[in-house]
Amino acid sequence: MAGKYAELPGQKICQDCKIGTYSETTRAASVSTCLGCPAGTYSTVTGVNALEKCVDCQPGQASAVVGANECDACLPGKVSQSKETECEECRMGTTNNQELTLCDPCDLGRYGDASGCHDCPIGQYQDGKGETSCKECDADTYLNEQGKSSKADCDACSDDKSTGASMGNTNAASCLCRKEDYYQQGTGVC
DSSP, X not given: OTTEEBSSTTOSSOEEOOTTEEBOOOSOOSSBOOEEOOTTEEXXXXXXXXXXXXXEOOXXXXXXXXXXXXXXXXXXXXXXXXXXXSOEEOOTTEEEOTTSXXXXXOOTTEXXXXXXXXXXXXXXXXXXXXXXXOEEOOTTEEXXXXXXXXXXXXXXXXXXXXXXXXXXXXXXXXXXXXXXXXOOTTSSOO
8 A cells, every 4th residue: 555564464453654764555465564755855744655756855955865754954154056965165265045055146245154154353345246365455555344345445644644565454553654764752753
């Protein structure tokens, strides 16, 4: 019988197929068995027959197990479509969308690595999407906020001060008197 199995020949009462399995038998048979739901599918009820079969894993889920009773949600940085056996890694510079179905590029002011998208650290910015690193603020500039998306976000040192060749500076204290000038009487004036 569909959705049932018989362990012994001539058994009068058949058993329901267990969760995660199904039976293709549609008529009485001397002995029948239940089959495990194929990888990428699952069943949460007993007595599933070939017509009902097993349910496909939904987008954002996967199951590599034969005979599964559930599909596992993809982890952060991974995605899947329906009936998948594995979640696929998003490439560097991207991260999964909320539905775990697509890899979207990291936004402006962010960069991506193997663990997902992150804000650019202070002293750096990113003006492109889907990038794997941030750009350092130029010499004679600094940036004391993270997650910035433009070179224009970097603040310039005053005309009489410089950072020298140093790039990616994080605060105004990086701006010192130019090489030919000097501080007067501890006032910080060049």
